[in-house]
Amino acid sequence: MSLKEPPPVVPAPPGDAPDSTGPADENPGPAGGAKAGHAHRATAWPEARAAARRAGAGARAGREPSGLPLGEALGRVLAGPLTALADLPSFDTSAMDGWAVAGPGPWHVREEAAVLAGHAPAAALATGEAVRIATGAPVPPGTTAVLRTEHSRTERPRSEGPEHPRTGEPPRGGRLLLRALREVVGGQDIRPRGQECRSGDELLPAGTTVTPAVLGLAAAAGYDALRVLPRPRVEILVLGDELLTAGLPHDGLIRDALGPMLGPWLAALGADVLATRRIGDDAEALYAAVTGSTADLVVTTGGTAAGPVDHVHRVLDKAGAVLLVDGVKVRPGHPMLLARLGADPARPRHVRHLVGLPGNPLAAVSGLLTLAAPLLAALTEPAPFAEPGSSTGPGPSAEAEPSTGPGAPAESGAGSEPRTPVPYRVPVRDEVHGHPHDTRLVPVVRHGGTAVPLRYNGPAMLRGIAAADGLAVVPPGGARPGQELDVLDLPWPPTAGAVPAQGACFT
DSSP states (O other), X not given: OOTTSOOOOOOOOTTOOOOSSSGGGGSOOOOSOEETTSOOOOEEHHHHHHHHHHHHHHTOTXXXXXXXXXXXOTTOBBSSOEEXXXXXXXXXXXXXXXXXXXXXXXXXXXXXXXXXTTSOOOOOOOTTEEEEEOTTOBOOTTOOEEEEGGGEEEEOOBOSSOOOTTTOOOOBOSSOEEEEXXXXXXXXXXXXXXXXXXXXXXXXXXXXXXXXXXXXXXXXXXXXXXXXXXXXXXXXXXXXXXXXXXXXXXXXXXXXXXXXXXXXXXXXXXXXXXXXXXXXTOHHHHHHHHHHOOOSEEEEESOOSXXXXXXHHHHHHHTTOEEEEEOEEEESOTTOEEEXXXXXXXXXXXXXXXXXXXXXXXXXXXXXXXXXXXXXHHHTSOOOXXXXXXXXXXXXXXXXXXXXXXXXXXXXXXXXXXXXOOEEEEEBSSOBOOOSSSEEEEEEEEETTEEEEBSOOSTTOOHHHHXXXXXXXXXXXXXXXXXXXXEEEOSSOOOTTHHHHTTOOBO
C-alpha cells in the first residue's frame, strides 16, 4: 500500500463501535501504545496529559547536561542543585559608610586613609580606636561595630593654653575624637562572614529556571558557568496545500496562522525550535520529514483526522511509530495524537516523539497545551530523587493530573514551572456551556478574582485566545456561575487591559 492510498478499515470488535458523542466514549482504551493505523478510542483529557508527561519523563535518559557560561545560561534549567562555592560574604564587611570602632566610645580616630572595598583590611584596632570605612570594605580585626557617618560627630580635644583672642575658643590639639550620637550595639552594621550562606550550602534546587537573579546569585557564590539541562529540540511541520504565507486569503486559500504562532509558543515553553517547514499535503514528503528529523519532538499541524489528504496516521504506521494517545476527549482538538517514533540507529538512546495537532488554530492550541507542553516540561525536568522505599519509575500515580470535576484540587506545584501551563483553580464568573461527554478548553481572562469566558472560542478562532490569560478546563456538561475550574495559564504575562480595549467580548 502506498502512502497515498486510503488505509483499510479495521472493524471494531462487537459493541465497541466508536461514537464521539455517545456514552460508549466514556471508557477510552489504554494510551499505552497501539500501532498507528489500528482502530482507536479517544483518551480522557487528564489521562492524555498524564501520558504526555510519562512520555517526556521516559525520554530523559541519555540527555546529558551541559556547562554554559553565565552569560549564555539565562532561561535554562539547572541540572543539579546550586551549592555555594564560598561563604557569602566571604569576610566580615561593613554594611554602611562610617567608622569601624573597637570597644565603647568615645574613640580616637587613627590618622590613616579610609578602609575601602576591594582593598586589603586595615591593621587591627585597639580598644578605643576608630578608622574610616566604606560600604563593602573588610572590617579591621578588633572591630566591634560600625558607626554610621550620620550617627556620629568628630572633635579635637581641648588642650592647655590661652583662649583665642577674638572668639574665646579654648585651644584644640591631639588626635581627633569620635563620638556617637546614639547608642552603639555590638556587631551593628557589620555583615559577618557566612551570613547568607556557608560554602557547600544548597542555594537552589535542581530544576530551577535560570533567571537574572539566579545568574547574580551564582556569580556571587563563585560560579563562572552552570550545569544546565539541554533544551528539547523541536521541529514543526505545517501541512496543508490551502495555506498562504503572505497576502490576503483568496480562491479557497487561507493564511497559515499556525506557522508563525507555534515556533514562538514552543520557544516560550522552553524548546529549541530547529525549523518550521511547510510540507503541504504530500504524504511522501511528510514521511521523509518525520523519519529524517533529528528533533526530540516533531510537531505536525493538520492531517490527523480521516480525510482524503490526512496522511499522519499512515505515515506513522509506515514509520513503525507507536501511538500513545490517538484522539483526546476534549473540545476543541479532539483529533490530536501523540506517538513515539522509531529509534535513530546512530543514537539508540535518543527517544523521539511526534505530537499531531489539529489544523484548526484554537484546536491546535488545545493540542499544544494538552500534549506538547506536559511532554516538554517532563523532558526538561531533572530526574527525581528517589525516596527510600519509593518507586523511581514515572508510573501513573506519579503523573496523575487533576480531575476536571467540581471540587478537584489543582495540580501541585502551580507556578513552579513558569513556562509550562499548570492548572490552578478559579471560580468562573458566568455559565459556560459544556460538551455532553468531553472536556472543553475555553479562553478566559481574570477579572475581579474570577475567570471570565471569552466569546470567540470556536475551533478555528484565535481572537479569544489572543486576548486571554488562560484556558479554563470545563468538565463535561458545563459549569455554573461561581463554580471553580482549573485554568491553564499561557506561557507569557497577561496583557492588562487588552480585552476591554476590544470591547470586552465576554460571553
